[in-house]
Amino acid sequence: MLGDSPIQSAKILLAQSQAQFLNHLMNLPFNVANHLDAALRNAAARLGLTERSFQPEVRVADPANGDFQANGALAFAKREKQNPRALAQQIVDQLGQLQGHFDISLAGPGFINFRLKPATLLGWLQTYDSEEHLQSGAASARDGQTWIVDYSSPNTAKQMHVGHLRSAVIGEAICRLLAFSGAKVIRDNHIGDWGTQFGKLIWAYKRHLDAAALVSEPLEEFERLYKLGSNAAEADPAVLAEAQQELVNLQSGDAENHVIWKKINDVSLAAFQQIYDQLGIKFDVMLGESFYNDKVERVYRELAECGLAQESQGALVVFHPEHPRFAKQPFIIRKKDGAANYASSDLATALHRTEHFKVDGAAYVVDFRQSDHLDQLFLTVEKWFGKTGRKLPQLEHVDFGTVLGENNKPLKTRDGANIRLKDLLDEARLRAFQLVSSKNPDSPETERRGIADIVGVASVQYADLSQNRSSDYVFAWDRMISLEGNTAAYLLYAVARIRSIFRKAELDPTQPPVAGATAPETPQEIALARKLVKFPNAVQLATSTLRPHFLGLYLYEVAGEYSTFYAADKVIVDDPAVRARRLLLCHRTLIMLETGLHLLGLRTDLERM
RNA sequence: GCGCCCGUAGCUCAACUGGAUAGAGUAUUCGGCUACGAACCGAAAGGUUGCAGGUUCGACCCCUGCCGGGCGCACCA
Structure with missing residues (x-):
């Protein structure tokens, strides 16, 4: 090899043996925070703190302070009226076996900070080397569970419009996140196919x-x-x-x-x-209102029999006397003309999901304006299932705000009509095409179209997923497609540039030659590696809260660290050890960006853009 | 009237659910392409977190009261 000296060869051998040592004997698990949590619990047990319910409270830290921090000593010391800093020191004294991987320090009133050592970063990156491997290493918080996700749910015989966008986009991301954490996911399109x-x-x-x-x-x-x-x-x-x-x-x-x-x-x-x-949505079932048409009689009967439902003003309703609002505000489950309404069919739906699909959880990806309805539904189901001895699934209202125009009013066309989703996606692809064409006037049109289809749709999806779903969001083409800041295009650009490096170097990006990689060394390499190690935490946070924007924000930070690294450190260099470690960083960045974007429901299959 | 949600830099948003000096992008100013893609990178500046109290080692986050905005509240889903 070029420039191979005996010293370099020895360095490579040393690095390889170090890596093997790490892999075989003491490599860290996929989720480093969980590992720290376990170690801290052990330490606390040895100090006799466990009986007094010590919680480690491990968090991802500000990079200036470390990679992870444990705040548990503060709350514990407060409760026990101890000196938090002294307590934290006692805990740290019990953490000797972690010192191979971390620099551990105390700070402030009793924070315990953990900074990963470069050799540990290397070992971790070497271990988690493909999308499949990331999945298998992911926290299996919902292994063996069955979840049904109720999303999109348009009415038939009508166009889907912009109001249907968020449920579809957020719902699909929720499905993928749940599946990634081990759940069996049933995608259910609860279509409105039985109206007057x-x-x-x-x-x-x-x-x-x-x-x-x-x-x-x-x-x-x-x-x-x-x-x-x-x-x-x-x-x-x-x-x-x-x-x-x-x-x-x-x-x-x-x-x-x-x-x-x-x-x-x-x-x-x-x-x-x-x-x-x-x-990128494919439903498993489409059980709309018509499906439940013949299943509501049983709901009326059961709810009446167990004393939850009563006649009021001719309708069959459920009150919740203990509740500040629903003591007076009825949940109408059968109209006075005897017809069913959406409360009837939602109750029948909850029963069917429990009896037929045996779900452990159900997520309703529905507009925040239906909070009252869903609160009433959940309360009623809880009591109903309790009285009939059924297992109650975990019921989650995955609510979201309104899509606003730039006038801060719900997004409409100029003449006040709803914007059709089809037109919106067409426009996204068209705008992306114009932009792609201006950046790459010489590429063939078919290629520009292909890129624009991915970038355009991804931009719309990501604009929605990159912010907290609870708040309203302002739909602005320029910000969305101008491709600056926290946008799909910025993330996809990082993907394209990584692929470009492999292409230029005539390397297979699925089989990167990373043998002999040394531990990250430059500030930019280290910063990138430290960010990559937190992938499991971002996924876990997004999944446990059912808020995809936590993952989006993380991916944006990864892409940012990558861009900084890319500008500072040339990858294809002569020194084989340096090249191998930079290729390793490129490849792991690629698979984490792709895995994350796939979890959000975005396509990443572009070579150039 | 009752209830839910929201109010953070000029603008668009974060802040890991009570943790460290409230962070990004954008707009503004300055700097960087004869190194793998400049759709990029670096730097500066920008804040009484709507207001007033309270809780505690610590509050954008919890409590109380105001101010401003959105949305629900008897048969459309």
Whole structure:
């Protein structure tokens, strides 16, 4: 090899044996924070603190202070009226076996700081070498659990609009995060396929259907028909009566109406699927309201029998006397005309998910405005299942805010209509195409289109996922697609540049030649390596809180550290040990960025951009 | 009226659920391409965390009261 001297060879051998030693004897597990947590608990047990419920409180630290910190001594000392700093010192004295991997120090009133040694960083990076390996090493917090995620849930016979974006995007990320932590995930599209709108729609369908439009633009045609039927019914009571009869016929099993209804749903779902394909979504089941149609009677009966439901103003309702609002605000589970509503079908749904799918948890990815409804639903299910001896699944409302325009009002078109999701994604791809073209005027158009399709859609997804789902978010094309700051494009750019290095050096990025890599040495190498080691913590935090933005923020920081490293340290250098360790950093950055982006539901399959 | 959510740099957002000097991007100013992609990197500047109290070793975070905004509250989901 170029420039190989006996000293360098010896260095490489030494590094290799060091690495093997680390791997075989004392390499750290995937989740370093968990390892520290266990070690601290052991130390506390030896000091007799465990009986007094000592908690280590291990956190990712500010890099200036270390890699991880344990704050548990502070809370414990406060409770026990001890000197926190002295207590922390006692604990540190018990941590001798960690000193091979960490520089341990005390700071402030009693923080214990852990800084990973470069050789340990190297060993960790060498061990976790592929997306599969990251998955298998991930904290298996939900191993063996079954979760159902209820998301997207549009109404059939209507376009999906911007209001459906967040549920779809956040829901898919939640699914992937749950699956990554070991859960079996059932993706359920709880579609609205059984509303009162079908009377007017079927009335118009029978009389005014444009067969050509049904093929080319089915959802537009249904919307046209619905409007037509609705207007006609308003203008003419006779039409209204006919439309109501169509609805009655449908609900009583009339064959012709059922065929039309089925046709409308099938066509709607096929159109939805074009959106889902772009967003990387594939549902396992689509159990909409119609599915639960014949399952609500049992809900009425059971809730009445166990004394939860009562008649009020002609409706069947549930009150929660212990609750400040729901003591007076009823949960209406059957309307006074005897018909079901969404409370009825949501209760039937909860029962079905428990009985049929035997779920351990259910996540409802639904607008924050439905908090009251879901609170009432969860309270009712809890009492109902308690009285009937059923196991209660963990019920989570994964709520999110509104998508706003730049005027801080809900996002609409200029004339006040809802923005169709299809148009929004088309525009994202178009804007990305214009940008890609301006940056790469010489690449072939097909390649630019391919890049733009990935970058455009990813930008929309990531804009949503990169911020706390609880708050409203302002949709601004320029910030989203201008590709600066915490955006999908910035992350994908890092991916593309890493691939570019492997391409230039004619190396296979799946088989990087990293043998003989030495421990990270330059400040930029060390900073990057230290950031990469925290991947499991970011995933764990995002998963346990069901908040994908924690992972997004982490990936952005990884990409930032990588860019700094890239600008400072050339990868393809002559010194084989330096080159190997930088290739190692590049490759591990690549797999963590890709794994993380895949967890968020984004595509990363681009070579250039 | 009752209740839920929100208020952080000019703007858009973070702050690991009570931890260290509240951090990023953007806009502004300055610097960096004959080193693997400058869609990049580095630096400066920018703050009484809506206001006023309280709790404690420690508060953007918890409690109380105000101010401002959004959203729910009897049969549309």
